[in-house]
Amino acid sequence: MSLPEFKIAQLRHFVWVAELKGFHSAAEKACRTQPAISLSIRDLENKLGTVLFEKRNSKTSNTELTPFGRYFLPKAKELIAHHDNVAQDMALMSEHKTGHLRLASVPSIACRMLPELLSKFIADVPELHISFYDDNSEAVLRKVEKQQVDIGIASLPHGHEHADITFIPVWEDQLGVVCREDHPFAEATELHWKELRKQRLIRNGTSRLLEDTEAEPLLSDSQFLISNMLSLIAMLEEGLGITTLPWFAFPKNNSKLRFIPLTSPKIVRHIGIVQLKNKALSPAAEALAKFILTETAKNKAIGVKPE
Amino acid sequence: MSLPEFKIAQLRHFVWVAELKGFHSAAEKACRTQPAISLSIRDLENKLGTVLFEKRNSKTSNTELTPFGRYFLPKAKELIAHHDNVAQDMALMSEHKTGHLRLASVPSIACRMLPELLSKFIADVPELHISFYDDNSEAVLRKVEKQQVDIGIASLPHGHEHADITFIPVWEDQLGVVCREDHPFAEATELHWKELRKQRLIRNGTSRLLEDTEAEPLLSDSQFLISNMLSLIAMLEEGLGITTLPWFAFPKNNSKLRFIPLTSPKIVRHIGIVQLKNKALSPAAEALAKFILTETAKNKAIGVKPE
DNA sequence: ATCTACTGATAAGGATTCCTTATGTCACTA
DNA sequence: TAGTGACATAAGGAATCCTTATCAGTAGAT
Numbered sequence: 001m002s003l004p005e006f007k008i009a010q011l012r013h014f015v016w017v018a019e020l021k022g023f024h025s026a027a028e029k030a031c032r033t034q035p036a037i038s039l040s041i042r043d044l045e046n047k048l049g050t051v052l053f054e055k056r057n058s059k060t061s062n063t064e065l066t067p068f069g070r071y072f073l074p075k076a077k078e079l080i081a082h083h084d085n086v087a088q089d090m091a092l093m094s095e096h097k098t099g100h101l102r103l104a105s106v107p108s109i110a111c112r113m114l115p116e117l118l119s120k121f122i123a124d125v126p127e128l129h130i131s132f133y134d135d136n137s138e139a140v141l142r143k144v145e146k147q148q149v150d151i152g153i154a155s156l157p158h159g160h161e162h163a164d165i166t167f168i169p170v171w172e173d174q175l176g177v178v179c180r181e182d183h184p185f186a187e188a189t190e191l192h193w194k195e196l197r198k199q200r201l202i203r204n205g206t207s208r209l210l211e212d213t214e215a216e217p218l219l220s221d222s223q224f225l226i227s228n229m230l231s232l233i234a235m236l237e238e239g240l241g242i243t244t245l246p247w248f249a250f251p252k253n254n255s256k257l258r259f260i261p262l263t264s265p266k267i268v269r270h271i272g273i274v275q276l277k278n279k280a281l282s283p284a285a286e287a288l289a290k291f292i293l294t295e296t297a298k299n300k301a302i303g304v305k306p307e
Numbered sequence: 308m309s310l311p312e313f314k315i316a317q318l319r320h321f322v323w324v325a326e327l328k329g330f331h332s333a334a335e336k337a338c339r340t341q342p343a344i345s346l347s348i349r350d351l352e353n354k355l356g357t358v359l360f361e362k363r364n365s366k367t368s369n370t371e372l373t374p375f376g377r378y379f380l381p382k383a384k385e386l387i388a389h390h391d392n393v394a395q396d397m398a399l400m401s402e403h404k405t406g407h408l409r410l411a412s413v414p415s416i417a418c419r420m421l422p423e424l425l426s427k428f429i430a431d432v433p434e435l436h437i438s439f440y441d442d443n444s445e446a447v448l449r450k451v452e453k454q455q456v457d458i459g460i461a462s463l464p465h466g467h468e469h470a471d472i473t474f475i476p477v478w479e480d481q482l483g484v485v486c487r488e489d490h491p492f493a494e495a496t497e498l499h500w501k502e503l504r505k506q507r508l509i510r511n512g513t514s515r516l517l518e519d520t521e522a523e524p525l526l527s528d529s530q531f532l533i534s535n536m537l538s539l540i541a542m543l544e545e546g547l548g549i550t551t552l553p554w555f556a557f558p559k560n561n562s563k564l565r566f567i568p569l570t571s572p573k574i575v576r577h578i579g580i581v582q583l584k585n586k587a588l589s590p591a592a593e594a595l596a597k598f599i600l601t602e603t604a605k606n607k608a609i610g611v612k613p614e
Numbered sequence: 615a616t617c618t619a620c621t622g623a624t625a626a627g628g629a630t631t632c633c634t635t636a637t638g639t640c641a642c643t644a
Numbered sequence: 645t646a647g648t649g650a651c652a653t654a655a656g657g658a659a660t661c662c663t664t665a666t667c668a669g670t671a672g673a674t
Binding site: 003004005006007008009048049050051054055066067068071072075076078079082083084086087088089090091093094095099150278279280281282283285 | 310311312313314315316355356357358361362373374375378379382383385386389390391393394395396397398400401402406457585586587588589590592
């Protein structure tokens with residue numbers, strides 16, 4: 001014998017009739033007509049195999065529960081409450097007001113763009129938990145691929161297009177030369193790579209961007225490699241040499257250093273949102289991606305040195 | 308914005324698709340066709356506002372949950388489990404396999420009929436709790452009226468017909484004379500009330516049955532009143548006198564005493580099931596009433612001295 | 615490559631279920 | 645004895661659910 005299957009609406013009708021002591025008031029509350037409630041209750045009684053309300057009798061003009069109905073009432077209410085809890089929880093989740101968002105980003109964007117973006121994004125979603133990782137592009141891509149993170153912000157190295165990831169370009173970040181304010185280059189508005197050959201060039205983590213360009217010979221000329229950004233900046237401020245950096249990696253509000261765009265070759269790295277192809281994002285991640293796209297569209301944020 | 312309302316069947320479909328990793332297997336389990344499941348899931352996704360399953364993609368021929376779906380799965384399962392618990396509990400209740408049955412009965416029936424009846428009745432309902440009270444008819448009626456018990460077994464005194472109780476006659480219990488086996492009456496097959504006038508008559512709790520009959524004068528003749536049944540029996544066995552008792556109140560298998568029906572007037576009390584008019588019984592009480600009626604119908608139990 | 619077998623998606627029709635309007639019944643009231 | 649209030653019932657239409665038939669993409673096997 002198979003168990004009956006209650007409908008939530010039906011249970012609600014029952015509770016309302018019981019608590020408002022009447023079919024009419026219950027019908028009103030349910031935004032239904034009275035016969036609808038009658039039928040609903042009858043159906044429920046049939047499923048249960050027992051009547052729930054006393055047959056309208058004696059002086060008491062109020063509809064009263066049977067003992068069986070009294071036994072059922074709290075259970076029905078609990079079940080409805082449970083249902084509504086789940087429904088509400090899922091609604092919040094689906095409006096990304098709650099949940100867990102795991103995000104990885106390349107450090108430059110993490111420092112320059114994300115602080116403002118994220119603080120705006122979470123302004124009206126206080127329940128959202130965010131885990132953030134910063135690392136270089138390869139590591140970000142790896143985290144996305146391994147699903148250690150819902151969404152990534154990185155640039156797409158060559159050879160990675162074929163993989164199971166989708167790339168949505170968001171920012172364009174132009175490579176430039178960084179030197180101290182008293183350096184001969186400091187007042188230039190643009191530079192050609194050959195001008196750098198006579199300089200002491202310090203390589204750094206972003207120097208890979210020069211690979212596969214005409215400026216590649218610079219890499220072999222260079223005798224320094226400093227991967228730590230803070231040390232690199234300190235060295236540059238000391239006047240130890242010059243380096244190349246994407247604009248977004250150039251520290252904001254640094255008064256001792258100058259950024260001069262490299263124009264030939266003009267090297268631009270495209271940074272954007274990275275996610276697993278054919279995998280649906282969690283609502284929160286989806287919302288963040290959309291948020292980033294609309295925000296940056298507004299600001300037309302292109303990573304070149306503004307005037 | 309109103310919350311969506313899930314259907315239990317729908318949630319089941321979702322869980323099955325998720326756990327069996329496929330719409331086809333889920334359809335089979337649900338005894339539906341595959342398109343039905345597709346639509347069911349789609350409807351659920353619309354209600355939630357988010358997709359639950361990854362769009363059938365790459366190599367993985369298995370249908371996989373989205374992060375959102377993974378979050379929903381346990382909640383859906385809990386909700387289904389809760390529903391099924393309630394449904395099962397109510398089904399048991401409605402098959403009176405569980406619950407609480409409060410019963411009051413007149414002592415004679417309680418001793419003579421109920422032990423067998425109740426033991427048969429509860430044989431296949433081990434979960435049923437029974438509270439039992441025995442008392443005289445008035446007390447039983449009072450308990451029923453005050454809803455201290457669900458159902459009562461008593462006879463209906465005159466003047467009680469108008470009250471809010473229903474009486475279903477079950478047993479007929481004939482009044483007779485009880486004396487010791489060596490008493491002159493012992494071998495008689497029937498007696499007239501006038502024959503008792505010369506005897507020492509001991510009144511008892513059931514003597515009220517003689518009121519309003521032609522035998523009423525006996526009551527004023529009698530100088531003894533023993534209300535405790537055990538004492539009464541002891542007195543009778545001592546040969547202290549005789550008394551009148553309904554057959555059901557006459558102790559079964561008593562070898563020292565004899566029961567002789569009183570034929571003029573023939574006094575029969577109707578004992579039956581008493582319940583509150585217009586009040587539905589709890590399923591267990593309902594079942595007991597029905598059980599008593601069918602059992603006694605089988606045995607044609609009439610309370611006269613059988614040969 | 616092409617065929618087959620598997621997946622789920624989609625369309626159109628019929629069967630059910632649900633809800634509404636209109637009316638009925640019963641008990642209490644004036 | 646008509647009136648009122650509260651629920652039951654009947655019949656028709658609307659919405660939902662489910663089915664059959666068909667489509668479309670992918671994987672594996674010729």
